[in-house]
Amino acid sequence: MWEYTDKVKDHFLNPRNVGQIEDADGVGEVGSLACGDALTLYIKVKDNVITDAKFQTFGCASAIASSSALTELLVGKTVEEAEQITNKDIADYLGGLPREKMHCSVMGQEALEQAIKNMRGEAPPRAEHEHEGELICECFGVYDEEILRAIKENDLKTVEDITNFTKAGGGCGKCIDDLERLLAEARGEGVCETPGETPDYPAKGMTNIERMHLIGSVINEEVRPMLQADGGDVMLVDIDRKLVTVKLMGMCTNCPSSKLTLTNVVENKLREKVDPQIKVREA
Amino acid sequence: MNTIYMDNNATTQVDPAVFEEMQPYFTELYGNPSSMHRFGGQVGQKLKEARERVATLLNCDPAEIIFTSCGSESDNTAIRSALKAQPEKRRIVTTRVEHPAVLSLCKYLEKKEGYTVTYLGTDEHGRLDMDEYKAAVTPDTAIVSIMWANNETGNIHPIEEMAKIAKDKGVIFHTDAVQAVGKVPIDLEAMPIDMLSLSGHKLHAPKGVGALFVRKRLPFRPFLIGGHQEGSRRAGTENTTGIIALGKACQLAQENMEEENTRVRTLRDKLEKGILTTIPDSILNGDKDNRLPNTANISFGYVEGEAILLMMDQLGICASSGSACTSGSLEPSHVLRAMGVPFTFAHGSIRFSLSRFNTEEEVDFVLGALPKIIENLRKLSPFSADKEAPACAKSFSE
Numbered sequence: 120m121w122e123y124t125d126k127v128k129d130h131f132l133n134p135r136n137v138g139q140i141e142d143a144d145g146v147g148e149v150g151s152l153a154c155g156d157a158l159t160l161y162i163k164v165k166d167n168v169i170t171d172a173k174f175q176t177f178g179c180a181s182a183i184a185s186s187s188a189l190t191e192l193l194v195g196k197t198v199e200e201a202e203q204i205t206n207k208d209i210a211d212y213l214g215g216l217p218r219e220k221m222h223c224s225v226m227g228q229e230a231l232e233q234a235i236k237n238m239r240g241e242a243p244p245r246a247e248h249e250h251e252g253e254l255i256c257e258c259f260g261v262y263d264e265e266i267l268r269a270i271k272e273n274d275l276k277t278v279e280d281i282t283n284f285t286k287a288g289g290g291c292g293k294c295i296d297d298l299e300r301l302l303a304e305a306r307g308e309g310v311c312e313t314p315g316e317t318p319d320y321p322a323k324g325m326t327n328i329e330r331m332h333l334i335g336s337v338i339n340e341e342v343r344p345m346l347q348a349d350g351g352d353v354m355l356v357d358i359d360r361k362l363v364t365v366k367l368m369g370m371c372t373n374c375p376s377s378k379l380t381l382t383n384v385v386e387n388k389l390r391e392k393v394d395p396q397i398k399v400r401e402a
Numbered sequence: 403m404n405t406i407y408m409d410n411n412a413t414t415q416v417d418p419a420v421f422e423e424m425q426p427y428f429t430e431l432y433g434n435p436s437s438m439h440r441f442g443g444q445v446g447q448k449l450k451e452a453r454e455r456v457a458t459l460l461n462c463d464p465a466e467i468i469f470t471s472c473g474s475e476s477d478n479t480a481i482r483s484a485l486k487a488q489p490e491k492r493r494i495v496t497t498r499v500e501h502p503a504v505l506s507l508c509k510y511l512e513k514k515e516g517y518t519v520t521y522l523g524t525d526e527h528g529r530l531d532m533d534e535y536k537a538a539v540t541p542d543t544a545i546v547s548i549m550w551a552n553n554e555t556g557n558i559h560p561i562e563e564m565a566k567i568a569k570d571k572g573v574i575f576h577t578d579a580v581q582a583v584g585k586v587p588i589d590l591e592a593m594p595i596d597m598l599s600l601s602g603h604k605l606h607a608p609k610g611v612g613a614l615f616v617r618k619r620l621p622f623r624p625f626l627i628g629g630h631q632e633g634s635r636r637a638g639t640e641n642t643t644g645i646i647a648l649g650k651a652c653q654l655a656q657e658n659m660e661e662e663n664t665r666v667r668t669l670r671d672k673l674e675k676g677i678l679t680t681i682p683d684s685i686l687n688g689d690k691d692n693r694l695p696n697t698a699n700i701s702f703g704y705v706e707g708e709a710i711l712l713m714m715d716q717l718g719i720c721a722s723s724g725s726a727c728t729s730g731s732l733e734p735s736h737v738l739r740a741m742g743v744p745f746t747f748a749h750g751s752i753r754f755s756l757s758r759f760n761t762e763e764e765v766d767f768v769l770g771a772l773p774k775i776i777e778n779l780r781k782l783s784p785f786s787a788d789k790e791a792p793a794c795a796k797s798f799s800e
Contacts, residue, residue: 131712137782152785153745155706155734159784175784179708183782372514 123180124214130184135191138173147233149226154259154286156182156223160230162193162201164238169193169201174230181213181220188212189227202235204228205272206284221284225269255297258290263301270305278302303398322394330393331358337392338365342385346371353385356402363389366402377401403718406764410604411553411581411697411755412722416647417606423650424608424643435640436631445642452649456613459583459652460598462590468614468632469645473580474503476599476614477547479625479636480576481507484545484597485517487621488574491544495573497522497530498740499554504547504578505736522548527689528557528741536567543573550582550598554724554737554753555688556697558586562593569594574620580604580612584655585663585694596620602644606757607651611644662758667695669765670756674698676769681776687743687751696756699724701738701747704786705779710752713775719768724751746785 123131140161150157156178163171172190176183188209193201206224210216216224236242252264269275269284278298282288288298322330338355346353351371357364365385371377386399407415433442435449450464457464470476481494481504496508498521511517520538522530530548539546546568551558561577568575576597579588584605590598597620602611616622616635628637678684683703702710707723714721724735734748743751754768780786 131709132716134782148784152704152749155745155749157784175782177704177783177785178706180712182706183709377514 121180121217121220123184123217126188126212126214127181127184127216130187130213131180134176134183134187136171136173136187136194137175139175140171140173143173145234145236145238147230147235147237149229149233150178152177155179156226158182158186158226158230160186160189160227160234162234162238164198167197167199169196169198178223178226179220181216182223182226184213185209185216185223185227186230189231193231198235198238201231204231207273218280218283221273222286225284255301256285256287256290256294259286261285261287263297266298266301267305270302275302299398303396306396320394321392333393334358334363334389334397337389338385341392342388345384346380351380361394361396361398363397363399364402365399406717406719406760406767408754408756408760408764408768409720409722410757411556411753413603413609414606414757415759416608417651417654417758419654420607420647420650424647427643427646435642436629448646449640449642452645455649455653455656456600459656460588460590460615461592462615463618465633466590466615466618468616468635469640469648470612470614470636471610471641472612473501473578473599473601473604474612475625476601476612477501477503477576477578478507479614480597480599480616481511481545481547482625483616483621483623484574484576485511486623488544491542492517493540493543494519495522495535495538495543495546495548496520497524497548499524499528499552499557499737500547500549501553501578501580504549508547517544524741526742528552528555528687528737529689529692530559530564532560532563535564539568539571539573541571541573543568543571545574545576547576547578550577550579550588551586551694552688552737553581554735555699555741556581556694556755557689558582558692558694561595565594565596581694584651584659585696587659590615590617602648602651605651605655607647608644611641611648613648658758663695666756666758666760669760669762670696670698670754672762673754673756673765673768674700676765677772680769680773684776685747687738687741687747698754699738700752700754701743702750702752702776703746704783705750705776707734707750707752709779710750710775713779714752714768714771717767717771719771722753722755724748724753 140163143161144164145162147160159175161173162169172193174186174190176186192204192208192212206228209224209227210221233242252262255261255263255266266281266285266287269281273284275281275284278288278295281298288295322333335355338353343353350369352368354366354368356366367377371380381399381401389397389399431445433445435442435446453464453467456467470479494508494517496504496519508519512519522534522538524530548559548564550561565575574596577595578599580599580601581604583600596617598615600613603609622635624635626637631637631640677700678686685701687699687701711721711723724738735751738748738751
């Protein structure tokens with residue numbers, strides 16, 4: 120059973136502002152029956168202040184509670200103030216949500232954006248996203264721009280986090296590699312934005328050959344002994360810029376945790392000892 | 403507030419008679435059944451009795467029963483044993499609607515150990531296609547593993563016929579009978595089943611005990627290696643209290659199965675009929691005519707399962723949902739998806755599973771409460787049958 124706060128339970132069992140506003144100034148619709156949750160948000164605006172907000176939600180307890188919380192947050196705010204509301208504000212208002220349910224708060228934020236756009240005549244009531252980006256998760260229709268934004272705004276660190284916040288990767292799992300790539304990209308963007316603040320790391324300033332030698336020695340001297348102690352082993356296969364390809368051997372081959380070994384042991388060690396942007400994959 | 407427990411496919415209440423039987427073996431009779439002294443020996447005698455009781459329920463030889471810790475261990479032992487005993491065979495046949503104890507293992511074996519796995523599909527009622535099955539079982543198949551009864555829909559599969567087909571092709575046949583044992587008559591002397599898994603807590607024994615039937619002379623490779631317990635087929639000091647409880651639970655099931663099935667089926671049918679007739683856009687998932695007598699899996703269109711469950715929980719009603727949101731995954735039940743239940747309904751599925759302890763008053767209470775719950779949630783929902791009803795959903799309604 121999920122651990123919901125009392126406030127989540129209260130907003131689920133006694134949702135505020137349920138229904139439609141017939142003459143709404145802005146309407147935002149996100150989600151679908153197929154996705155398992157959907158929200159329609161209605162706002163009424165007078166003199167640039169949101170005077171009324173109502174919702175209709177199909178979804179679980181946290182989806183209903185998040186929608187209810189959002190409407191409570193909106194009333195009395197100017198449109199500009201409302202635009203600043205994030206999914207984190209919705210979750211905080213409720214005293215937190217289980218991490219796996221954070222996508223419910225993201226749905227609230229997206230519905231709000233759509234409703235404001237609709238109010239300004241920039242979008243139809245039903246959210247027909249015009250995406251310039253790449254469709255990453257086909258199961259839940261999530262684009263790269265939404266994922267990158269969720270990573271940045273919520274400081275997401277893992278693919279699991281991305282799934283919790285956006286649903287991407289929660290279906291067939293085919294997009295997991297893409298999600299890993301986007302995570303790496305998001306980290307890279309951060310470095311580019313503040314080049315002066317890039318911390319020193321062991322391989323900084325090395326030639327390619329020096330860097331390759333360092334990777335080889337870290338794998339041979341630090342990673343392999345750790346894996347060999349548990350009956351496993353690893354072999355360096357290739358180095359292509361930041362991408363290091365290895366082959367797991369011995370007990371690691373059949374280990375159910377081999378993916379974790381790859382990231383938690385091999386990748387982390389190379390990031391620590393060579394370059395924090397290194398990514399490791401299995402041959 | 404009273405608890406109305408209708409989640410017996412998840413776990414069951416330990417029967418008071420079962421509890422009474424196991425109790426002295428926690429406190430007064432705590433010897434190790436493998437010990438040479440009489441204090442341990444008397445526990446060994448009680449284990450022997452438990453083994454006989456399990457064997458009687460299944461109509462097999464007590465020597466063919468290996469006690470395990472749970473159904474999952476039994477399933478894993480059966481499948482891994484068959485693979486190890488026949489290293490030249492690299493194929494497995496199972497279904498898309500198995501319990502994760504089998505499904506996850508098969509996916510692991512496929513990905514990590516290079517086995518080829520055939521996952522049989524179902525029709526919209528959850529029934530397997532026998533022609534597809536016959537074609538899938540080939541002489542290079544190491545094991546067929548197919549559940550006797552499905553935990554979500556209660557569907558009963560034609561296990562005897564499937565076992566015969568496997569036997570004719572010289573293929574080991576295992577069945578996960580965790581939901582079936584105690585509810586369906588099983589005669590292993592008459593059926594060519596090679597291995598069968600069961601779990602104590604599904605038939606009014608406690609959690610943490612299970613059993614695996616392994617037919618005599620079947621090549622067997624232990625999963626747990628260590629001491630010589632269970633005829634050197636499963637190492638580890640026995641969970642004596644659990645095993646004694648399982649034995650008693652099997653004895654009770656043997657004595658009362660027919661009468662209990664009739665009573666529970668009557669209650670289940672009343673519940674099911676009441677829901678389907680009073681709540682619009684509700685459908686039954688599964689094979690209407692060939693199910694466990696205690697299970698009713700019903701989907702409610704345009705509402706989400708977790709929300710229904712939590713509303714019911716407020717009234718003390720316990721059930722389960724195949725909804726994605728209850729599990730932390732984002733896809734609804736793999737069983738309902740395999741059956742092609744439309745998303746409109748799959749997200750709003752609730753499984754009611756009854757037991758000998760449920761009463762007609764409880765059924766009446768649920769029938770009184772549920773329509774209001776669904777109505778309230780539908781009032782919250784932006785969808786409705788009129789507003790958004792995919793054609794597939796309409797055709798699925800009865």
